[in-house]
Amino acid sequence: MRESTALDDMICFQLYAASRGMTALYRPLLDPHHLTYPQYLVLRVLWHDGPTTVRDLGHTLRLDSGTLSPLLKRLETQGLLRRERGAHDERVVWIHLTDSGTALREQIGDLTQHLVCATGLTLDELTQLHQLLHRARRSVKGTA
Known part of the structure; x- marks a missing residue:
């Protein structure tokens, strides 16, 4: 008989499993729009807050730049957002929704x-x- 791992007794496992389950619920709703859940979160922030910096977006989503940069690049390739360097400080990168990115909010609902x-x-x-x-x-x- 196999010894129980007692995962069901671990709060951290319950949070992990619930998080994966909730994220999976989004998949069939986002797939028709060619979006992943993390991409959807980026769009949600922009829909709600408007233009923001990469730094602030990373802070809001609790993502490091190594994770966030490829996400933003894919959304930019899809024509949903654009990135531009700050006028006063080129180290600052601003993220703006395109018209397509704004319209997607209505499509997704x-x-x-x-x-x-x-x-x-x-x-x-x-x-x-x-x-x-x-x-x-x-x-x-x-x-x-």
């Missing part, structure tokens, strides 16, 4: 309701989960 239904949780449970995850993430911020 709000995925939130679809994903809420897929979890099987009530709105109160999701709100509580969100608050707990936010608190936990804030607590471990210094280590992440």
